[in-house]
Amino acid sequence: MMISFESVTKRYAGGRDGLSEVSLLIESGELAFITGHSGAGKSTLLKLIGLIERPTRGQVLMDGRNIGRLPRRAIPAHRRKIGMVFQDHKLLPDRSIFDNVSLPLIIAGMSRRDIEKRVRAALDQVSLLGREAHRPEMLSTGEQQRVGIARAVVSRPKLLIADEPTGNLDPALSLEIMLLFRRLNEVGVTTLIATHDIGLLDQLGGRRLMLDQGRLAADLQAH
C-alpha cells in the first residue's frame, strides 16, 4: 500500500501543532522508521493514517485516495485494512491469547474454521504457537507484544503501523521485535514503525524519517 502526505498539518485543540507541512511518500512494500524525540509528531503521523485523528490541512493519500475526507461510517472499513501495533499492546486482559488474536477476524465476520487456521498461522509467525489458551498476564512483556503483532497481521493487511512497539522492552527483546517486523515486511507488507530508539535502527537498516517539532527534518533512504 502506498502512502503519501501532501503538506499535512495537524493542529490540536489548544493550538499546538502535532505536524506542520509534512510531505512524504512511502512506496508499497517499504519499511520505514519514523524517529524523533517524544512530541516530535511520530504518533500524530500514525494516527492520521489510522484515522484516529484527521488532518487540519493537507492531504493524506492511501493508494491515491484522500482518507482525510472519508466519512465517519467509512472509518471501520478503513481500519480493517491496516494492522496496528501499540506501545502498550492493548490486549484484552480477560481474554485468552486465541481470543485476542482472533478479534480482528471476528470483527471482519470470518467463519470459525478459517479463524482458527489464521490465528494459528499468525501465532506461528511470532513463535507463540501453543500458547493460545493462556491469558496475556501469563506471558512476558516481550511475548505480549508479539501477541499484539500477531493480532495486527492476522487479517493479512497490506499496511502495518507500529507506535513505539519496543517502548517497554529491554534492548535484546527490542531487537527481536524489530527483526520480526522486518521479516513481516519482507513478505510485502508496507511497514511503518515509530521509535525513538535510534541505536537499535543502526543494526536494522531501512528508511528513516526524522521528525522534529512536527516537521520532517531528515529523510534517510535505506542503505
Added chain:
Amino acid sequence: MGNFLIRHAQSCIAALGKLCRHPIGSVLTIAVIGIALALPAGLSVVVRNGEAIAGNWETARDFSVYLKPGVSLASAEKLRDELAQTAGIAKVELISADTALSQFQATPTYDAVLAVLDDNPLPHTLVLRPEEAATTEAMTAIADELTERADVDLVQLDTEWVARLNAILDVARRSIWIAAVLLVGAVIVIVGNTIRLDIQHQRAEIEVAKLLGATDAFVRRPFLYTGFWYGLVGSLIALAVLALSLLLLSDPVARLSALYGGGFQPLGLDRDGAFTVLGGGLLAGLGGAWSAVARHLADIQPTV
C-alpha cells in the same frame, strides 16, 4: 447473508454466556424485571376473575319486593298474579311470611332470636325474575312503579352492586394500565442502567474493537442481545411468579367459591396475556439496552 445470521447467533449466545458468567448481578436484575412485570400481570388476572364473577351475576338480576307488614296473603297473591302478566317479567315467586319464618327457624343462628318474639315479624315477599332480554331501564321503571304502591314497603334491586362492581373493575383496569406503563418504564430504566454499567466496564474492550475496525453495529450488538435476554428471561420469571401465586391461591379460592355455592372456576393468565407479558418484557429489555447504547457508545472513541 448466512454469515450475517451466524454472527447474530454468535452474538446472541455470547451475550447469554456473559450473563451466565456473572450470575449474581444478572439474577438480581432479572428478578427485579420479573417482579416488575408480574405485578401488572397479576392484577390483570384478578380483574379478569372479577369480570367473570360480575358476568355470572349479570344474568341473575332478580329483585325482591317486600310488602308492608299487615298486607294479607290474599292481596299478596293477587299482586303476584298481576306482576306475572307484566311485560319483561319472566317469573314471580311469592315467599309468604310463614314460609320465610320457617326458613329462618331452620337456621340455628336465628332460631333463638325468633323464639322470644310473639308475632311473625316478617312480611310477605315477592321475588321477580326479569326476562333475559329485559333491559335494566325497563326493570328500573317497574321497580319505581312498585315503590309508589301503598302496599309495598321496599324494592331491592340486586343489580345495583353488580353495576358498582363493574365500575370498580373499570377503575381497576385503568389503574393496571397505568401501573403497567410505569413498571415497563421502570424496567427500561433498570435495563438501561445495567447496560450503561456494562458499557463502562467494557470501555477498554470497546476502544480496542473500534481500533481494530469494528463498526458501530458490531459494538452495539452484544449489548442489545444482553437487553434481549434480560427482557426474555425477566418475562419468563414474571410468568413463573404468576403461575406460582395462582397455585398458592387455588385452595383458598376453591374454598371461597364453595361457600358461594361453587361453580366458579378461577381463571389464570390467558394466552394473549402471556404474550403481552413476553412482548412487554422483550420491548422493555431491548428499549433499555438501546437507550443506553445510543447515549454511551458514541462517546467511546479510541485514544492511543
